[in-house]
Amino acid sequence: MGASLAHVLSLRLPNLRLTSLSHRSPSTIARAAASGPSVQEADVILSALPPSEAVKLAKEVAGHLGEKKPVYIEANAVSPETVAHISSIFQPHNTPFLDGSIIGFPATNDLGSIPKLYLSSRPEWGDKLREVAGVLSGGGDGKGLRVRVMKDAGEGGASALKMCYGGINKGAIGLAALLVLSQAHSPGTAKALLDEMIESQPAFTQKLPKAYRWVGEMEEISAFITASIIGTPLASQHTNSADTFQGLAQVFQRIADDLKQKESVEKKDEEVKGLLDWAEEGKSELERRHSK
Numbered sequence: 001m002g003a004s005l006a007h008v009l010s011l012r013l014p015n016l017r018l019t020s021l022s023h024r025s026p027s028t029i030a031r032a033a034a035s036g037p038s039v040q041e042a043d044v045i046l047s048a049l050p051p052s053e054a055v056k057l058a059k060e061v062a063g064h065l066g067e068k069k070p071v072y073i074e075a076n077a078v079s080p081e082t083v084a085h086i087s088s089i090f091q092p093h094n095t096p097f098l099d100g101s102i103i104g105f106p107a108t109n110d111l112g113s114i115p116k117l118y119l120s121s122r123p124e125w126g127d128k129l130r131e132v133a134g135v136l137s138g139g140g141d142g143k144g145l146r147v148r149v150m151k152d153a154g155e156g157g158a159s160a161l162k163m164c165y166g167g168i169n170k171g172a173i174g175l176a177a178l179l180v181l182s183q184a185h186s187p188g189t190a191k192a193l194l195d196e197m198i199e200s201q202p203a204f205t206q207k208l209p210k211a212y213r214w215v216g217e218m219e220e221i222s223a224f225i226t227a228s229i230i231g232t233p234l235a236s237q238h239t240n241s242a243d244t245f246q247g248l249a250q251v252f253q254r255i256a257d258d259l260k261q262k263e264s265v266e267k268k269d270e271e272v273k274g275l276l277d278w279a280e281e282g283k284s285e286l287e288r289r290h291s292k
Contacts, residue, residue: 001115002048004106005145008114009136012144040066044132046073048102051216054078058086065093071132075100075117077217079163079224080156087122087155096128097121099155101162120150120157163224167245170214171221173207174248177255181271190274198282198289205282208275212256218249 009016039045039061047057054076061072072095074086080099087097104115117136121129129149138144150157176197183189197204222245229241258272 001102001106002046004115005046005048005102005117008107008111008145011111012142013138039064039070040068042070044071044073044135046075046100048075050213051076051078051082051220054082055086055089058089062089062093062095065095069093069095071096071098071128073098073100073119073132074159075102077162077166077214077220078159079220079227080159081223081227082220083156083159096125097155098125098129098132099158101158101165103162103165114146116146116148118148118150118158118161120153120155122155160224163221166214166217167221167225170211170217171245171248173204173211174214174218174251176201176204177208177211177275178248178251180275181251194282194285198285205279208279211252212259213252215249215252215256218245218252221245222249 045061047054049057054074058072058074072090074083074097078086083099087099090097099120101118102115103118105113107114119129119133133147133149136145137147150161153161180190180193183193194205222242225242225245255272255275258276
């Protein structure tokens with residue numbers, strides 16, 4: 001998603017100097033963070049990478065801060081609790097810290113559709129929040145990124161929004177994937193389900209192959225729900241509420257493991273293979289129907 005935001009900025013605000021680490025390996029990210037001058041010259045650092053790398057990158061960046069303090073935007077799919085931890089890394093450096101949430105699909109090449117960037121912050125960074133929002137948006141919709149400032153939401157507000165939205169959107173995909181896997185042994189049921197999903201939920205088959213990326217996000221959502229329950233009057237009666245998303249993380253991990261082992265026939269998870277083939281068939285069917 002970081003590359004998608006950079007694509008929008010490069011087209012709409014070509015005078016900005018951009019460096020994207022999206023889709024790079026952890027070692028590449030570490031090398032970039034280790035290049036002190038890059039960190040020290042930046043005005044804004046927007047972190048958008050796999051949730052498991054969010055804290056590591058923050059520590060690397062904090063370790064190379066100089067006198068100039070860039071604004072750090074934590075825009076990963078992490079819980080408010082993780083955001084608070086990352087924020088604490090920058091507090092000793094008095095670095096402006098914004099909580100961010102990217103919602104939507106990656107931008108299309110023609111920019112007909114681009115994701116939104118929601119931002120919130122502690123009160124002391126309110127001026128920086130508005131300043132950065134103005135710069136990244138280019139002054140308004142259609143001029144830069146689609147930025148939404150969450151007034152009075154505070155630090156953790158944007159990440160909470162991401163957890164809720166991701167839990168609804170990607171959680172539904174996880175439940176659907178689990179149910180498709182449960183019917184892998186029944187070709188007739190699987191075919192009927194495919195036809196129905198194409199008719200009623202056409203986007204599902206296109207999202208499913210990306211599900212392996214969402215393991216960390218499901219774990220963060222589980223932690224988010226757990227934290228929201230602690231301290232409530234009925235906490236002891238609802239201790240397992242977050243287990244749903246731990247289960248979905250396992251479903252997505254199963255898909256991820258299968259993709260990693262795609263060259264190893266003897267270790268292939270035939271049910272997951274059937275699920276991905278099913279999604280590919282649905283994608284092809286959609287393309288065929290649209291071409292008529």
